[in-house]
Amino acid sequence: MRARLALLVAAVSVLIVIAFLVPLALLLRTAAEDRATVRATADAQSLAPVVGAADAETVRLTVEQLAAESARPVSVFLPDGTVLGSNATRTPAVELAERGQSLTAETADGREVVIAVQGRTDGTTVIRTVVPRAEMTAGVGRAWLVLALLGALLVLIALAVADRLARTLVRPISELSEVSHRLANAELDARVSPSGPVELREVGGALNHLAGRIQELLVHEREQVADLSHRLRTPLTALRLEAESLRDPQDAARVIDAVDGLERAVTGLIRQARWRTPTDGTVIADAATTVADRVAFWSVLAEETGRAVDLDLAPGPVPVAVAADELAAALDALLGNVFAHTPDGTPFAVRLRAVGDQVVLTVTDEGPGITADLVRRGASQAGSTGLGLDIARRAAQASGGRLALGERTGGGAEVELWLGRA
Incomplete structure (x- = not known):
């Protein structure tokens, strides 16, 4: 956003500078040409009294002196065809001036100034001088350079001002984004200091109100869960x-x-509801011990329902980055699904093995199988609450792992709980 605002201001500033400086540059060039023409005309007119009354020799000396002083070619065309001063041919402008009309004409070498002098007894005399292109554009290049530098300076100043204004907009937006991410990471005490334009201050206040409301609702929810737990x-x-x-x-x-x-x-539910804090990754449980204890517990019920149990544990200890009670709850949920959704006498197996930097807990059975769409809180296709697999999934994700569902070779369900090693 900051870069786009700067680009927009730069584009607008360049357009404004061009709109003002280009006509000004053309005006400067025109003024320089007119100034040179006026000087040349004044020099030529200064010869008129001499040309109109003096003899040819005096006129020649005066013309040569003026040409030397002005560094411009100056010629005087006498009525008898004699040309005094700089050697020049009779141009159409000179022929027109011989009829008594003074004028200025453009030529390939510059600008031609011709002045008709009347009063001599032998006819009209014409004074001609040429303003070179170099004289007409003298100082124009330097003036254009100054204008270009001035335009660039104005654009840089506009960019600096725009960048400062953009920061006043971007900083509150960045703070809003940072606070929203902190709230998403369960930092419910994160708040925004409203600043910037009125609209952004209103958004900041709304975000603070939302965070406070979320905190109130969570506190109320935890108290309700804790109260329900106490009633148990x-x-x-x-x-x-x-x-x-x-x-x-x-x-x-x-x-x-x-x-x-x-x-x-x-x-554990009461403790979690009342003092829930983000995990710091230091919770460690021995998966081998926990799995062995829970399988032993469920083996009693398996014996009563005629189910064969196959337990294969990696040699312990097998530390995982999840609390023992959460791992036990996850395994209880998986084994509970086996007993709830397979007929009596259906064998099942529990296997624990290490795979790289993770530990895989696998529960398989020879029942009708399970589909992946059941790993959604509250979803069930067998009349249950649908929370069992969600509990296992959240335990796996808390350790940096995942829950995977599949079909067992030969029929039946296979659930893999990938846990991060501690």
Whole structure:
């Protein structure tokens, strides 16, 4: 924008300079020609009294002296055909002047000035002088150079003023852009200092109002989530008490373990809702340990539903740039989809391997398969909430990875969770 404004001002300034300086330059040239012609005419007229009354010798001496002083050819044509002074032929202008008419005519060498002198007894005498082109244009080139420099100076001054004015426009726009990017990066305390024209100040004020409103809505949302999470404490406590009252110790331990996992998830949700801050990339979890723990948890349910579990883990530790509870939630979402969308007895496999600077967690099953359009928050083709794959996707993206869906060779679904290594 700044460059375009400068270009626009430069174009307008050049057009204005040309519109004024070109006619002025032509006027200067015309004035120089007229000034030289007037001098030559005055010199020629100064000879008229001598030519009209003196003898031929006196006229000759006077003409030669004037020619030497003016550095112009001066000729006097007497009625008897004698030419005194500079040798010259009778031109049409001279022949016309012999009839009593003084005039000025253009020639190839310059401008011809002829003056008819009457009063001699032998007829009309003609004084002729020629103004050379060099004399007519003397000083014109220097004047044109001065005008060109003046025009260039005016254009530079206009550009400097335009650049300063453009900065007063560009600086507020740049600040608006910077603050909008900061807001996009979750810096909700970023604000604009309204400046510049009235319109830009209004936009800055509107952006500040929008940022404040977004901050208020997020705070309200987090408080609502935290309040809902706190309300879950009571049924969780009741569920724990019911689990502890089970007679079978194994069933009680399994249910209590599930309640503990749910309580950890609720605690993490409360903490995330109340004190959510941008990640600094220092969160590290051991993927091998987390995956082993969650597969062990789901293996109990797999045994009850007749599902074979194949676990293949890379030798640990396998550090990844994601929190352990987020990785556990992502894997729970993937395994939960297996149990929810495949019939009982469908085997599944979990594999963890390192690939370069990333770690790949793969979950496959021999069910009906899954399509890529399910990786969208709230989208589902099986009656679920559609949030499971979105949770896994966000966990992968938070670590610098991605979620990939595909078809397993031989049928079934294959979900790959690419995680950035820590």
